[in-house]
Amino acid sequence: MNIFALNIALAFAWAALTGNITLPGLAVGFALGSACLYLTRSLFPGCESYFRRTGKWLKLIVLFLYELVVSSLQVVWDVLTPEHKARPGIISVPLTVKREMDVLLVTNLITLTPGTLSLDVTDDCNTLYIHAMFADDPDAIRQSIKDGMERWVIEATE
Incomplete structure (x- = not known):
């Protein structure tokens, strides 16, 4: 599973739910999506390398x-x-x-x-x-x- 694509999808979902489809709204969604994925990283194999590379x-x-x-x-x-x-x-x-x-x-x-x-x-x-x-x-x-x-x-x- 592509964790980056999932994070992008979460960013767009957040922006759509808040009605704030702007660059700052997507950035907030991306950050929140990253936090959620990090908290649930045990559910996604290969997710550790995504966060290591992002860092x-x-x-x-x-x-x-x-x-x-x-x-x-x-x-x-x-x-x-x-x-x-x-x-x-x-x-x-x-x-x-x-x-x-x-x-x-x-x-x-x-x-x-x-x-x-x-x-x-x-x-x-x-x-x-x-x-x-x-x-x-x-x-x-x-x-x-x-x-x-x-x-x-x-x-x-x-």
């Missing part, structure tokens, strides 16, 4: 939003202060992810983060080239991507 995706979203705020503040500070600390550069990052969807997710998350831009991925998906606004320490940036976004994507998509 990992939520972690990915929250950590990305944190990175987004921190990097935005860093870029804004550099733009507004008279002394510019930006030392742009192009950095190659070896990738652990191999599936194209995972590589796509990592590259898009990097591009969405202010101060970084994904430029290219090799044909064998082993290396990602990025442009970084603060490229003083390329090894630290590589490690930050490996320990950050790439690891979060691996956890969420495994």
Whole structure:
């Protein structure tokens, strides 16, 4: 049984019952449906992996939003202060992810983060080239991507 589809059906049922078929109404229905499914998870085989994966995706979203705020503040500070600390550069990052969807997710998350831009991925998906606004320490940036976004994507998509 597809637990996600059941959760979507519960969200629509909630929205229809309350007469609030809007995005916030569906979100409330989805959250309530998730809570009900979690409480009755022993009735649905395979339901545990759904909640585990959902938790990992939520972690990915929250950590990305944190990175987004921190990097935005860093870029804004550099733009507004008279002394510019930006030392742009192009950095190659070896990738652990191999599936194209995972590589796509990592590259898009990097591009969405202010101060970084994904430029290219090799044909064998082993290396990602990025442009970084603060490229003083390329090894630290590589490690930050490996320990950050790439690891979060691996956890969420495994």
